[in-house]
Amino acid sequence: xxxxxxxxxxxxxxxxxxxxxxxxxxxxxxxxxxxxxxxxxxxxxxxxxxxxxxxxxxxxxxxxxxxxxxxxxxxxxxxxxxxxxxxxxxxxxxxxxxxxxxxxxxxxxxxxxxxxxxxxxxxxxxxxxxxxxxxxxxxxxxxxxxxxxxxxxxxxxxxxxxxxxxxxxxxxxxxxxxxxxxxxxxxxxxxxxxxxxxxxxxxxxxxxxxxxxxxxxxxxxxxxxxxxxxxxxxxxxxxxxxxxxxxxxxxxxxxxxxxxxxxxxxxxxxxxxxxxxxxxxxxxxxxxxxxxxxxxxxxxxxxxxxxxxxxxxxxxxxxxxxxxxxxxx
Amino acid sequence: xxxxxxxxxxxxxxxxxxxxxxxxxxxxxxxxxxxxxxxxxxxxxxxxxxxxxxxxxxxxxxxxxxxxxxxxxxxxxxxxxxxxxxxxxxxxxxxxxxxxxxxxxxxxxxxxxxxxxxxxxxxxxxxxxxxxxxxxxxxxxxxxxxxxxxxxxxxxxxxxxxxxxxxxxxxxxxxxxxxxxxxxxxxxxxxxxxxxxxxxxxxxxxxxxxxxxxxxxxxxxxxxxxxxxxxxxxxxxxxxxxxxxxxxxxxxxxxxxxxxxxxxxxxxxxxxxxxxxxxxxxxxxxxxxxxxxxxxxxxxxxxxxxxxxxxxxxxxxxxxxxxxxxx
Numbered sequence: 240x241x242x243x244x245x246x247x248x249x250x251x252x253x254x255x256x257x258x259x260x261x262x263x264x265x266x267x268x269x270x271x272x273x274x275x276x277x278x279x280x281x282x283x284x285x286x287x288x289x290x291x292x293x294x295x296x297x298x299x300x301x302x303x304x305x306x307x308x309x310x311x312x313x314x315x316x317x318x319x320x321x322x323x324x325x326x327x328x329x330x331x332x333x334x335x336x337x338x339x340x341x342x343x344x345x346x347x348x349x350x351x352x353x354x355x356x357x358x359x360x361x362x363x364x365x366x367x368x369x370x371x372x373x374x375x376x377x378x379x380x381x382x383x384x385x386x387x388x389x390x391x392x393x394x395x396x397x398x399x400x401x402x403x404x405x406x407x408x409x410x411x412x413x414x415x416x417x418x419x420x421x422x423x424x425x426x427x428x429x430x431x432x433x434x435x436x437x438x439x440x441x442x443x444x445x446x447x448x449x450x451x452x453x454x455x456x457x458x459x460x461x462x463x464x465x466x467x468x469x470x471x472x473x474x475x476x477x478x479x480x481x482x483x484x485x486x487x488x489x490x491x492x493x494x495x496x497x498x499x500x501x502x503x504x505x506x507x508x509x510x511x512x513x514x515x516x517x518x519x520x521x522x523x524x525x526x527x528x529x530x531x532x533x534x535x536x537x538x539x540x541x542x543x544x545x546x547x548x549x550x551x552x553x554x555x556x557x558x559x560x561x562x563x564x565x566x567x568x
Numbered sequence: 569x570x571x572x573x574x575x576x577x578x579x580x581x582x583x584x585x586x587x588x589x590x591x592x593x594x595x596x597x598x599x600x601x602x603x604x605x606x607x608x609x610x611x612x613x614x615x616x617x618x619x620x621x622x623x624x625x626x627x628x629x630x631x632x633x634x635x636x637x638x639x640x641x642x643x644x645x646x647x648x649x650x651x652x653x654x655x656x657x658x659x660x661x662x663x664x665x666x667x668x669x670x671x672x673x674x675x676x677x678x679x680x681x682x683x684x685x686x687x688x689x690x691x692x693x694x695x696x697x698x699x700x701x702x703x704x705x706x707x708x709x710x711x712x713x714x715x716x717x718x719x720x721x722x723x724x725x726x727x728x729x730x731x732x733x734x735x736x737x738x739x740x741x742x743x744x745x746x747x748x749x750x751x752x753x754x755x756x757x758x759x760x761x762x763x764x765x766x767x768x769x770x771x772x773x774x775x776x777x778x779x780x781x782x783x784x785x786x787x788x789x790x791x792x793x794x795x796x797x798x799x800x801x802x803x804x805x806x807x808x809x810x811x812x813x814x815x816x817x818x819x820x821x822x823x824x825x826x827x828x829x830x831x832x833x834x835x836x837x838x839x840x841x842x843x844x845x846x847x848x849x850x851x852x853x854x855x856x857x858x859x860x861x862x863x864x865x866x867x868x869x870x871x872x873x874x875x876x877x878x879x880x881x882x883x884x885x886x887x888x889x890x891x892x893x894x895x
Contacts, residue, residue: 265706291706297736302695302729309699312684313634315706336689337696344675346668347890349684381891405893 240426247417249391249424250280250356253398254318256428258288261316264402267294267303268320268357277322278358278417304330304355308337308407311353316402321357324373324411330355331376338407339382354401359387359411360452360503361551367539372504374451375513377409378481384434385480387411389455391421393478396432404434411480413453437484439491443473446561447491449514450501451477454552458501461557470565480510488514489522496527497564501557506534531560577785579852581627585784586843587861589619592643593840594869595652596814599642599659603818607877608659611688612673615643617813620784620839621746622647625714628791632709636684636697637716639674644716648683650676652868656876664879668886691717691724694743698730701741701803712740712798720751722765731772734803742794743769743805746781752816753824769805781810782839785846811837 244252258264265288270277272285272295285293296303300321307317321327327334338351361370378385384406388394394412401408424430440455441462450458455476462472473491477483492498498518500511511532518530536550562568596614603612615622618640626635626647637644645655650666658665658676666676674688684700687693697715704711717727722745734741745765749756756763766776775797779790787808794804811833815822822830847853853861 297729297732299729299732301726302698302733305692305695305726305730306699306702306733309636309684309696309701310703310706311699312696313700313703313707315703332689332692333695337687337692341675341677341685342893343890344667344671345677345679345685345890346666346670348667348679349677350893352893384892 241423242426243420243422244391244395244424245418245420246391246394246412247278247280249395250398250412251282253395253402254281254284255287257399257402258284258292263314264316264318265292265294266318266320267296267307269296269298269322271295271320278414280417281320300326300329301333304333305337307353308333308351311351312341312349316352318354318356318402321355323369323414324357324359325369325371327355327357327373334377334383334407334409335380339380343382350405351407352405354398354408354410356398356410357412358414358417360413361540362414364542364544364547366542370540372502372535373409374411374480374502375504375509378510382407383481384408385411386434386478387452387480388478389416389452389476392424392430393432393438393476395424396430397434397478400431400434408434411452416453432478435479435482435484437478437487438476439473439487440476441472441474443471443495445471445495446497446499446564447473447475447488447495448499448501448557448561449475449477449488451480452503454501454503457552457554458557460554461561464554464558465561470561470567472561483513485517485521489518492518492522493525496525499531499533499557499560499564501533501552503535503552505537506532507537509534528564528566531564533557533560577788579850581788582843582847583852585623585627585788586840586847587865588647589623589784589840589843590861591652591865591868592619592646594865595642595646595656595872598656598869598873600814600818602660602873602876608673609661610672611639612659612818613640613816614814614818615640615812617833617839618746618748618781618810619643620787620843621744621781621808621810624784624787625744625791628788628795629712629714630795632711633795634682634684634700634704634711634713636693636700636713637686638690638693638718638721639686639688640718641674641676641686645676645678645683648678648681650678650681650683652872653875656872657879660876660879661881662876662879663882663886664875669882670886670890691721691726693717694721694724694727694730698734698739698741701734701739702737704740705737710799712742712795714742714744716744716746718751719745719747719749719756719765720754720759722768723759728768728772731769731774731805735772735774738802740798741803742798743774743803745805745807746810747807748810748812750812750816750824753820755824765807766805774803774805775801776805776807779806779808781808782837782842784839784843
């Protein structure tokens with residue numbers, strides 16, 4: 240049985256189901272309770288679970304991230320919502336130095352089962368401070384898992400897995416995806432998508448396109464257009480950034496011999512850089528063309544509509560990169 | 569005044585405090601030696617001079633209470649009844665250390681003894697401690713978190729974010745500002761707009777008290793009050809005036825203060841000597857008893873050091889363990 244849900248509803252259902260299942264799961268963040276969420280992801284949770292488990296915080300990211308981590312040390316399972324991941328920079332010390340490293344520094348004694356979640360990446364016309372992708376920032380650090388779903392089914396299944404995971408998980412959503420509907424969400428409360436597994440969302444033979452979050456939609460659109468032009472693209476939804484499903488990517492490249500990495504973040508030391516290096520290390524001899532990356536321009540995101548459009552990756556950029564990789568430009 | 573207080577502390581408690589404070593001091597002295605010999609690496613921050621603070625508070629706690637502090641943490645672990653062997657072996661980077669040799673001086677933990685670190689980032693432990701208190705309240709386990717910070721940490725922004733939330737949510741927590749007069753090399757007068765740290769708690773509606781941290785009895789009584797208040801009414805901030813005899817860390821020659829300043833405290837206000845004097849006045853221990861205790865602690869330390877020196881280093885495969893919990 241499948242049902243239709245928006246990504247927002249899928250995330251909401253995941254939290255409702257996991258909070259129902261486990262008393263130690265709670266949600267904290269700015270406007271999550273009485274306001275029902277700045278982006279309405281936590282709609283109705285306060286009514287269902289009460290103010291002990293759905294907690295409005297002051298605007299104090301560094302402090303409440305630390306409170307979440309400390310409570311996880313004592314066995315609770317917090318979901319800490321950042322109104323946007325841009326604000327997580329206020330809290331990044333607690334995420335990296337406390338949540339990610341304590342298990343190691345304690346010789347395995349003190350785990351930190353916590354989820355940091357919220358919208359990531361560029362919204363629309365909100366300028367440089369509110370528009371960036373944190374995938375490569377957090378994926379850099381051992382001790383964290385980093386997840387970034389695209390569609391409703393994986394948003395729900397991955398968030399449920401993240402809440403059950405005994406490790407700290409950075410869960411990167413996308414504001415522009417919250418309202419999008421998908422009709423293929425399994426209708427059961429045990430729909431779990433494993434962390435660390437990518438999905439081949441379109442099979443192809445000529446080129447591999449990797450993408451995550453909203454960029455998966457762009458990649459799928461590009462693949463459709465390319466098919467009309469006689470190029471068969473395989474599209475991989477990474478779903479998890481760390482641990483990256485290297486095997487799925489490598490296997491695909493061994494088949495297609497070409498790779499185009501798509502992300503909304505910046506080029507330097509980005510996810511594309513990492514994928515390129517992995518392929519060089521593990522599938523170098525299979526490459527028939529240089530790896531390509533499609534990503535944001537290496538600038539803070541501008542406000543003006545025309546400049547913003549220039550700064551962000553689009554379907555056409557993917558099509559052009561694929562054609563270059565296939566020597567059909 | 570002192571006489572009145574004495575009657576409220578049991579004789580047994582006084583002796584226990586004296587023994588533990590002495591153990592802490594001897595432990596820290598040995599750390600200094602081992603550091604000098606190159607057996608302890610990195611940063612190493614000694615607690616000598618501040619022993620009454622942690623013992624006064626620890627003895628006023630209940631078994632379900634949790635403790636968290638920053639990097640000057642060896643004493644807090646001994647106070648929590650963690651094994652000196654495991655602490656010292658961690659300091660020498662051995663597999664039998666509390667963190668299997670992967671944490672070091674500033675990063676040690678014992679879930680079993682309810683000691684939650686040992687944190688190297690100044691002030692981070694204050695938010696984390698507030699989270700422990702949040703969990704006590706959530707689980708209704710009647711526990712209180714005692715979260716220590718130095719006078720230097722007391723200037724970090726997240727401390728005030730934490731005080732605000734603790735007060736807003738009425739969390740069971742005792743914040744302890746261990747004011748040893750120096751944030752590394754910067755005196756309180758040079759780093760705090762107002763050196764009365766109770767005012768910072770007052771501003772957020774916490775119950776506050778200023779305590780003489782060189783006086784075990786005073787801090788023990790303040791601890792009893794603070795723990796009871798936190799358990800039944802709401803958060804507390806204690807401003808504890810204390811003094812560290814050594815530099816900020818082993819690499820600090822402490823040129824920012826005079827030898828006379830340090831000697832004045834050592835001679836006239838030493839927290840361990842003060843407890844010893846009380847015990848002598850009350851005739852709880854004889855000269856022989858003191859001698860026997862010294863010998864006992866010396867033996868513990870010899871054994872501790874031997875253990876820490878001879879324990880094996882972690883095996884190489886440990887490099888890759890404990891990064892993630894296997895789901």
